[in-house]
Amino acid sequence: MLLANKVALITGGAGLNGLGFATARLMAEHGARVVIMDLEAANPAAAAAQLGEGHLGVVASVTDKAQVERAVAQALEKFGRIDVLVNNAGITQPRKTVDITGADYDAVLDVSLRGTLLASQAVIPAMERQGSGSIICISSVSAQRGGGILGGPHYSAAKAGVLGLARAMARELAGAGIRVNSITPGLIGTDIIKGKLDDERKAEIAESIPLGRLGHPKDIAGACVFLASDLSAYCTGVTLDVNGGMLIH
Ligand code: NAD
Numbered sequence: 186m187l188l189a190n191k192v193a194l195i196t197g198g199a200g201l202n203g204l205g206f207a208t209a210r211l212m213a214e215h216g217a218r219v220v221i222m223d224l225e226a227a228n229p230a231a232a233a234a235q236l237g238e239g240h241l242g243v244v245a246s247v248t249d250k251a252q253v254e255r256a257v258a259q260a261l262e263k264f265g266r267i268d269v270l271v272n273n274a275g276i277t278q279p280r281k282t283v284d285i286t287g288a289d290y291d292a293v294l295d296v297s298l299r300g301t302l303l304a305s306q307a308v309i310p311a312m313e314r315q316g317s318g319s320i321i322c323i324s325s326v327s328a329q330r331g332g333g334i335l336g337g338p339h340y341s342a343a344k345a346g347v348l349g350l351a352r353a354m355a356r357e358l359a360g361a362g363i364r365v366n367s368i369t370p371g372l373i374g375t376d377i378i379k380g381k382l383d384d385e386r387k388a389e390i391a392e393s394i395p396l397g398r399l400g401h402p403k404d405i406a407g408a409c410v411f412l413a414s415d416l417s418a419y420c421t422g423v424t425l426d427v428n429g430g431m432l433i434h
Pocket of ligand 1 (some may be wrong): 194200202203205245247248276324326369371372373374375376
């Protein structure tokens with residue numbers, strides 16, 4: 186039980202095949218009370234109910250400051266504290282540079298980058314009062330290698346922005362006992378890639394990965410539990426690569 190007595194809030198955690206829900210499940214198994222924040226259409230209350238008794242689903246778009254603040258207030262009202270924030274909500278679009286419209290740019294950067302800022306801003310006061318907290322930001326290997334397999338350059342830029350934001354918050358908040366770290370997943374089999382790669386392409390990609398397979402959501406969940414728990418008490422500002430060796434640098 187690495188997270189006994191801890192409260193963890195996970196953005197974009199309602200998709201049952203996603204990284205966020207796998208993280209929610211593993212954190213609950215480790216004793217955390219979990220708050221799943223997601224869009225109304227994703228039904229975060231139903232996802233939280235799947236974790237068992239004593240968890241909470243809250244509706245908010247991470248792009249909307251007032252909605253995020255309201256959802257965090259609901260979490261604090263129920264649990265009285267927030268120990269862990271996982272900034273997981275994200276969307277991607279395959280685009281060539283010249284084809285990225287203003288609307289594409291806004292959509293992708295708003296969820297990953299603005300969303301990471303807004304959710305962090307909303308939980309920091311509670312973490313400061315507690316004198317402790319762990320913020321985990323889900324970036325992407327795409328930020329490091331100049332494009333992933335599915336996302337366009339605006340996605341890489343958003344995820345690289347997340348790394349910069351996380352490092353700067355780590356430096357700023359360390360004195361308050363708040364650690365901020367990032368994870369850069371490689372290609373993970375979730376709904377974000379559903380219907381976008383056929384089996385042949387997946388096999389080709391797997392062959393190019395040193396560990397010989399795509400990632401599972403639980404691979405990211407394990408890294409999140411490590412960064413959420415006291416096992417990583419001396420880690421802040423790190424970028425944890427979870428990509429099967431896809432990028433060794
Ligand atoms: P997913 O599509 O299964 O999950 C994304 C979740 O974010 C969904 O539950 C969705 O409802 C939610 N969401 C979208 N917009 C939102 C908003 N405005 N407010 C709140 N929630 C919102 O995808 P996933 O693969 O589980 O992705 C999770 C994170 O991991 C994303 O940030 C993604 O960019 C990142 N990532 C995924 C991969 C991969 O290969 N799957 C690789 C690297 C990084």
